[in-house]
Amino acid sequence: MTWDLDQLKTLLSKDNDLVVTEQEDCLLIANKDGLDAWLALSGEQIIIESLLFSTTEVSDTAALNEEILKTHMLFPLTTIGISSVAEEEYYTAFGALSSQSKPESIMIEINTLFHNVAAFLDAYQEHLK
Numbered sequence: 001m002t003w004d005l006d007q008l009k010t011l012l013s014k015d016n017d018l019v020v021t022e023q024e025d026c027l028l029i030a031n032k033d034g035l036d037a038w039l040a041l042s043g044e045q046i047i048i049e050s051l052l053f054s055t056t057e058v059s060d061t062a063a064l065n066e067e068i069l070k071t072h073m074l075f076p077l078t079t080i081g082i083s084s085v086a087e088e089e090y091y092t093a094f095g096a097l098s099s100q101s102k103p104e105s106i107m108i109e110i111n112t113l114f115h116n117v118a119a120f121l122d123a124y125q126e127h128l129k
Helices: 005-013 061-074 103-123
Strands: 018-023 026-031 036-042 045-054 079-085 088-098
Touching: 005 018, 005 026, 005 036, 005 103, 036 103, 045 079, 045 103, 061 079, 088 103
Parallel strands: none
Antiparallel strands: 018 026, 026 036, 036 045, 045 088, 079 088
8 A cells, every 4th residue: 555645644643642734745743742743755755854953053063964974873763864944954854664654664653753853952952052
């Protein structure tokens, strides 16, 4: 089975710790801790992304980038990148899985992303202004 947004919204809405709303071609997912993530379908993948902080909030981007490269393997299933949003660059945490993934795998990916976002914010706090 290949997932569509309506099916994903139904799946995610079963989790009482998540609030799911549809926004254009994406789902906005909020957890009970106030963290947000965007879910989108892209070809054969489900992409889940959460903004961490703007690059302008970082005191030394080279030092942060080096630390991220040295520590990223400590955070399973989640990668950090830089994305442009409304002409501003943000560090983002994201995960990707097949659009044919099992429901359990999708829930693990989302829950792990939220856990890792909180861990990233804590781990890299010293690099923020």
